[in-house]
Amino acid sequence: MVKKKNSLVLGKINELGNMVYKSIKKKKLPELKMPLRALSNVKYDPKNGFFELIGKMKERTLTASTIKTFAQTLRMMALSKELIEQDDIATKREAYYVSKNWAEARFNEQPESDTVMDDFEAMMMVNREQIGFIPEEKGGEIAGRLIVIDKDRDTGKPIKIDCTKFGSGAYSIPISVEELKFETQAKFILAIETAGMFQRLVKHNYWKKTNCILVSMGGVPTRACRRFIRRLSDDKKLPVYVFTDGDPYGYGSIYRTLKVGSGNAAHINKYFCVPQAKFIGVTPQDIVDYKLPSHPLKDVDLKKIKDLIKNDPFIQHHKEWQKALKHMYQSKVRAEQQALAKHGLNFVISDYLPKKLKNPTSWLP
Amino acid sequence: MANNDPVAIELAKMQRDISIASFFEKNRHLLGFDNPRKALLTTIKEAVDNSLDACEEADMLPEISVEVIEMSENKFKVIVEDNGPGIIKKQIPHIFARLLYGSKFFKLSQSRGQQGIGISASVMYSQLTTGKSAKITSKIGPKYPAHFYKLRIDTQKNKPEIIKEEVVEWEKDHGTKVELDLEGSYQKGDQSIDQYLKQTAIINPHVTLIYQPPKGEQLMFARATEIMPKKPREIKPHPYGVEIGKLIGMLKLTDSKTLQSFLMKEFSRVGPGTAKQVCENSFLLPNTKPRSINREMAEKLIEGIKKTKIISPPTDCISPIGEDLLEKGLRKEINAEFYCSVTRPPGVYRGNPFVIEAGIAYGGDQGSDNPIKIMRYANRVPLLYQQGSCAINKSVVNTIWRNYGLSQSRGALPVGPMTLVVHIASVWVPFTSESKEAIAHYPEIIQEIKRALQECGRKLGLYVNKKRRIKFESKKRDYIRTFIPHIGAALKDLIHISDSEEKEVENLLAVALERSRGNLEEVGVIDNPDYDEELAAIGKEKKQDDDFEGEDQENNSDKEDKQTTLEGVK
Numbered sequence: 001m002v003k004k005k006n007s008l009v010l011g012k013i014n015e016l017g018n019m020v021y022k023s024i025k026k027k028k029l030p031e032l033k034m035p036l037r038a039l040s041n042v043k044y045d046p047k048n049g050f051f052e053l054i055g056k057m058k059e060r061t062l063t064a065s066t067i068k069t070f071a072q073t074l075r076m077m078a079l080s081k082e083l084i085e086q087d088d089i090a091t092k093r094e095a096y097y098v099s100k101n102w103a104e105a106r107f108n109e110q111p112e113s114d115t116v117m118d119d120f121e122a123m124m125m126v127n128r129e130q131i132g133f134i135p136e137e138k139g140g141e142i143a144g145r146l147i148v149i150d151k152d153r154d155t156g157k158p159i160k161i162d163c164t165k166f167g168s169g170a171y172s173i174p175i176s177v178e179e180l181k182f183e184t185q186a187k188f189i190l191a192i193e194t195a196g197m198f199q200r201l202v203k204h205n206y207w208k209k210t211n212c213i214l215v216s217m218g219g220v221p222t223r224a225c226r227r228f229i230r231r232l233s234d235d236k237k238l239p240v241y242v243f244t245d246g247d248p249y250g251y252g253s254i255y256r257t258l259k260v261g262s263g264n265a266a267h268i269n270k271y272f273c274v275p276q277a278k279f280i281g282v283t284p285q286d287i288v289d290y291k292l293p294s295h296p297l298k299d300v301d302l303k304k305i306k307d308l309i310k311n312d313p314f315i316q317h318h319k320e321w322q323k324a325l326k327h328m329y330q331s332k333v334r335a336e337q338q339a340l341a342k343h344g345l346n347f348v349i350s351d352y353l354p355k356k357l358k359n360p361t362s363w364l365p
Numbered sequence: 366m367a368n369n370d371p372v373a374i375e376l377a378k379m380q381r382d383i384s385i386a387s388f389f390e391k392n393r394h395l396l397g398f399d400n401p402r403k404a405l406l407t408t409i410k411e412a413v414d415n416s417l418d419a420c421e422e423a424d425m426l427p428e429i430s431v432e433v434i435e436m437s438e439n440k441f442k443v444i445v446e447d448n449g450p451g452i453i454k455k456q457i458p459h460i461f462a463r464l465l466y467g468s469k470f471f472k473l474s475q476s477r478g479q480q481g482i483g484i485s486a487s488v489m490y491s492q493l494t495t496g497k498s499a500k501i502t503s504k505i506g507p508k509y510p511a512h513f514y515k516l517r518i519d520t521q522k523n524k525p526e527i528i529k530e531e532v533v534e535w536e537k538d539h540g541t542k543v544e545l546d547l548e549g550s551y552q553k554g555d556q557s558i559d560q561y562l563k564q565t566a567i568i569n570p571h572v573t574l575i576y577q578p579p580k581g582e583q584l585m586f587a588r589a590t591e592i593m594p595k596k597p598r599e600i601k602p603h604p605y606g607v608e609i610g611k612l613i614g615m616l617k618l619t620d621s622k623t624l625q626s627f628l629m630k631e632f633s634r635v636g637p638g639t640a641k642q643v644c645e646n647s648f649l650l651p652n653t654k655p656r657s658i659n660r661e662m663a664e665k666l667i668e669g670i671k672k673t674k675i676i677s678p679p680t681d682c683i684s685p686i687g688e689d690l691l692e693k694g695l696r697k698e699i700n701a702e703f704y705c706s707v708t709r710p711p712g713v714y715r716g717n718p719f720v721i722e723a724g725i726a727y728g729g730d731q732g733s734d735n736p737i738k739i740m741r742y743a744n745r746v747p748l749l750y751q752q753g754s755c756a757i758n759k760s761v762v763n764t765i766w767r768n769y770g771l772s773q774s775r776g777a778l779p780v781g782p783m784t785l786v787v788h789i790a791s792v793w794v795p796f797t798s799e800s801k802e803a804i805a806h807y808p809e810i811i812q813e814i815k816r817a818l819q820e821c822g823r824k825l826g827l828y829v830n831k832k833r834r835i836k837f838e839s840k841k842r843d844y845i846r847t848f849i850p851h852i853g854a855a856l857k858d859l860i861h862i863s864d865s866e867e868k869e870v871e872n873l874l875a876v877a878l879e880r881s882r883g884n885l886e887e888v889g890v891i892d893n894p895d896y897d898e899e900l901a902a903i904g905k906e907k908k909q910d911d912d913f914e915g916e917d918q919e920n921n922s923d924k925e926d927k928q929t930t931l932e933g934v935k
Contacts, residue, residue: 017859020852024873029881030852062878064841071848074855081859105851 006084009130013081016123020074031061032073034123039263044313049275050260051313053267058119071105072116073123080120083132091136092117122267127223129176139173139224141198141216144207146232149181150174163213168203170216177228182235184213189233190353191215191277193244193254197337197348204349210357213238221258223265226272229258233276240274241357246282246292247334248304251325251364252312255279260314279364280356284328287335290352293342294333305329318365387520389464389489396486397800401439403750404490405549406558407800408443409433411483412543413565414746416447417572418476419541423450424593428573431562433551435579440495441549446542451505454512461488461501461543462516462525473717473792475597475683477746487545489518494548498528502542504535511535551579553904556749560904562586564740564747567694568686568788569594584903589693594745595684600792601633603678604643604670606716613663616655624658624666625651634676646672680711680718683790686745691724691786696895699784702728702832702888705824706786709817714809719791721810723817725825728832729891731782737761737771739778741804742788748802755803757787760814769822770829783825787814832888839885842878849874 020030035041036058042051060070079098083090090098096113099106107113121128128134142148146163148171160183163171174180190212192198198216201207207214213232217225233240242258244250256262259277261269287294297305305325308315315321328334340348356362389396397407409431420427425448432444452460464485488499504511515529553559559578566574566586571593574586607615621627628640635643644651647669649662658666685708686694692706706724713719731738741748741757752758758778766772766779773779795805804810852874853867862870879885 014860017856021856021860021862021870024852024856024870024877027873027877027880029877030874062845062874062881064844067845067848071851071855074852074859078855078858102851104847 006130009124009126010081010084012124013077013084013131016077017074029062030070031059032070032123033057033059034119035267037118037122037264037266039311039313042263042266042269042313044260044317046275046317048270050269050273051263051266052269068105069116069119072099072102072107072113073120075099075102075105076113076116076120080131080133089129089132089134091134093136095133118265122265125267127268127271134175135222137222138218139175139177139222139228140218141170141172141195142213142228143170143198143202143216144213145184145186145211146213147183149183151179164207168199170198170202173222173224173228175224177224177231180228180231182232184232184236184238185211186213186236186238187211188357189213189215189229189238189240191217191221191229191240191242191258192337193217193219193250194337197243200345201349204346206349206353209349210353217254217258220253223268223272226258226261226274229277230272230274233274240277241280242277243280243337243353244282245334245336246284246287246328246339247336248297248301248308248325248328250282251279251321252304252308252315256312256314278360280362281352282335282337282339283362283364284324284331285362286356287331287333290340290343292335292339294335294339297328297332297334301334302329302332320364324364389486390493390520393486393490393493395799396483397750397802398486398490401548401550402552403556404494404547405433405441405443405551406556406561406749408487408490408545408547408549409445409558410561410746411478411487412443412445412545413562413574414477415484416445416449416541417565417569417745418478419449420447421593421596422476424596425449426571426573426588426591426593427569428575428588430575430577431558432577433558433579435551436546439548439550440546441551441579442544442546444542444544446540448537448540451509451539451541452503453505454503457501457503457512457514458516458525458527461485461499461514462518464489464518464523473602473682474599475744475790475792477744484543485518487547488516489520491545491547492517495546497546500544502533502535504537504539504541507538509539511537555904557904559584561747561749563698563900563903564742564749565745567698568691568742568745568747570690570694586900594686597684597792598679598682600679600682600718601631603634603713603716603718604628604632604673604675605713607632607667607670609660609663609667612667613658613660616658616663619655621655623651624649624653624655627655633678639673639675643669643673645669677713678716678718680713680720682792683711683718683720685720685722685790686742686788688722688724691722691788693895695724695726695784695786696893697897698901699726700730700891700893700896700898700901701726701782701784702891703825703828705821707817707820709813709820712809712813714795714807717791717793717795719789719794719810719813721813721817722786722788722790723814723821724786725821726784727825727828728782729893731784733782734780736778736780737783737785740784740786742786743794743796743801743804744790745788746801748804750800751797751803754797756806756811757789757804757814759806760787760811760818761785763811764815764818764822766822769826770833785818785821787817789814828888831886835886835888838882842882842885845878846875849878 023030035053036056041054041056043054044051060066060073092114093110096107096110099113117133121131124131142163143166144163148161150159150161152159161171195216195218198214201214215229229240242255244254258274261273305328309322309325340352398404413429416429417427428448430446434442436442461484491499498515498517501514502511510532513531513533517526517528519526562574562576566572570589573588576584615631619627619631621630624644625640628635628643641651647665649665688706688708692704695704704726709721711718711720739752739761741755761778762776771779771781789804795807797803797805849871853870856862856870857867
């Protein structure tokens with residue numbers, strides 16, 4: 001199964017290499033086409049539930065502005081091929097260091113190599129693990145009524161990991177979640193933005209009281225985290241509730257990316273999205289209803305709200321979101337999850353979450 | 366009794382005629398003899414200008430030799446000899462030993478000399494500084510004798526004084542030779558005789574000049590063409606240019622019987638209709654006798670002329686150098702990347718027609734951190750002094766050169782690798798002084814020079830922009846090319862092509878790149894077969910003083926070095 005997938009990828013890399021070579025032989029300028037990775041190149045259809053590409057392409061060839069990345073893309077492809085053939089992996093950072101051998105074609109900063117990698121990935125329409133590259137960042141953490149079935153690295157025998165048994169700690173989502181299996185009796189998944197709030201809920205055994213699985217996303221969820229939640233939710237038919245700070249970043253970046261994916265990685269959103277996710281808080285209305293201590297919005301926040309309303313196909317689709325964002329724009333304040341502590345440290349457990357979970361009308365789509 | 370006489374009577378005893386020659390004695394700077402170096406140049410310039418005018422008037426291809434001999438530290442002998450038409454015996458003393466005597470002042474025709482002062486002023490300067498007489502030899506044809514004169518000027522009477530007069534043997538068919546001794550100073554470099562002769566040769570390609578400097582080898586500027594410049598035509602003055610004094614003089618001298626016929630005969634562009642209208646506008650009868658017109662009437666006449674619409678003077682009387690020759694001259698002198706030149710249509714100031722020509726040599730060997738160099742010419746004579754007060758300079762400063770790719774601060778000459786040539790040709794070039802070094806600031810002239818400069822400037826701007834664009838494009842291509850080997854290397858890893866295929870990929874990509882981006886025109890390349898290195902070097906030598914200073918400094922530092930070494934040994 002793994003081998004077959006790999007040979008498909010290798011075949012495609014080979015095909016691209018030959019295409020470039022052939023056009024050079026015909027004395028033409030070779031070019032590489034890849035999907036434009038941006039919000040302007042996605043549409044949102046709630047029936048499918050994620051951002052889909054609408055087919056805008058960008059081109060790299062022998063022009064002053066694209067030659068360097070053209071050469072870098074080819075070299076990145078060669079590196080990828082080597083990794084797959086040797087069944088090895090490279091982190092994004094390692095790939096950046098490998099490029100230091102490429103003389104003038106080397107990357108000066110890692111974001112440049114990340115971009116070329118993402119473009120290559122989009123060109124192949126695969127996830128980066130399939131072309132041999134892995135991210136450094138952690139995938140997120142899990143606590144609650146869940147048994148994850150992984151494999152022993154040496155023997156290949158299944159290992160059962162009981163997520164109730166990490167005490168005050170938590171299970172880390174691995175980088176690749178495709179082979180994992182699950183066993184659970186939980187009733188829902190609660191995805192939380194901040195590690196601080198996650199800690200509070202773990203400490204007070206929230207998952208035990210409510211029979212749920214807690215996920216700490218730690219900011220914008222990684223691909224692994226998104227895929228983990230998606231597979232778990234699909235597998236066990238569990239609803240997914242999302243709990244973030246009440247600010248444009250929590251709405252537009254964290255929740256939106258978890259639910260429908262991003263413009264940047266639109267070619268793989270199909271697998272890395274959780275369309276069934278619901279947003280329970282903190283909503284702009286919560287800030288008012290719970291009289292939460294707030295912070296004034298900065299210019300960047302206001303700009304982000306405007307941008308979301310104007311350019312984000314997901315927000316554009318949902319009137320409720322537009323209303324909520326306009327509300328926030330007018331009130332000019334934001335509130336953090338932890339602001340609930342104003343009413344007592346455990347107010348979130350005793351009052352806020354139970355009340356919110358019972359009342360779907362207070363959610364956002 | 367004597368004490369009671371009015372003071373005026375006493376004063377009157379000291380009042381008398383000032384001869385023009387005495388005036389000059391005191392004001393020689395007005396004629397270009399302010400210092401020994403300039404005096405030497407002015408003397409040669411006056412003699413050469415006269416020779417050229419004479420040859421051209423007689424339709425003879427000029428061949429002029431100039432010799433400067435150093436007699437003592439500050440005394441020089443200058444010998445200028447031409448193959449011109451010569452001067453008839455009777456006229457020789459007047460032309461060379463009488464100020465303000467000549468033919469050119471009274472007629473309006475494009476010529477180098479204008480006033481009839483130049484050569485006689487040189488004779489006077491020679492006389493003043495060395496006490497020696499001028500020696501003139503002239504012959505008007507193979508069958509005529511050559512006359513030799515030793516002349517002085519009687520400065521009181523402004524009359525020639527003949528010291529010696531004889532018939533001599535001269536192998537020449539015709540021509541004139543002037544020999545003057547004078548106080549001077551010989552230097553090379555800017556504003557030198559060398560430079561003046563070179564610039565004269567450049568702008569007068571039909572002239573052969575042979576020059577023997579006081580030191581070093583003879584220089585020969587051979588003619589580049591056998592074709593004489595179109596002969597300028599003499600014209601009558603235009604009514605708009607006439608001033609009251611001149612008008613009164615003309616009225617006295619005319620043969621015409623009536624005012625109307627006077628106007629028609631003595632002025633250009635005045636027909637019977639125009640003449641009648643002038644009379645009407647002046648409230649004078651057309652049949653008034655010219656001699657009966659007094660000052661008041663003359664003033665009315667001037668007013669009447671101003672009120673009357675009279676068409677511009679004829680302009681075909683002017684003989685410009687021409688765009689091609691101007692550019693060719695520049696090419697000989699300067700090794701540049703870009704040349705252009707323009708001859709403007711004729712303009713008119715104070716009733717005098719004139720033509721402005723300009724040329725540009727840009728880039729190449731020229732340094733880009735200095736103000737541009739300006740070569741000025743008036744009626745084919747190079748102007749070497751007083752650039753700052755010349756109308757040409759003002760026009761250059763007033764033109765906005767930044768639009769054409771040069772840098773320029775407000776009210777200053779532009780800075781950049783450029784030489785500019787401006788020539789004004791006119792039946793009467795208005796100089797700021799008798800030494801004929803700077804052109805007067807007539808608005809019409811300044812405007813016309815500016816237009817010529819702008820016309821050249823626009824072409825220059827196109828070139829500079831194109832050069833910038835091509836430079837940018839070539840930079841881009843170089844940048845793209847640096848990545849071609851990476852494509853080859855990546856393909857080698859990707860699809861395992863051989864080393865030779867990798868090389869082929871690199872070659873094919875280079876070809877495809879050139880083809881897709883089009884031919885890259887080469888600019889900034891100096892392609893100038895006309896450039897004459899030897900010629901260009903003339904007049905550009907460093908002044909000798911500078912060299913000595915340099916050596917002195919080196920010697921000093923040597924000494925210092927030795928001293929420190931000695932101290933160190935101790």
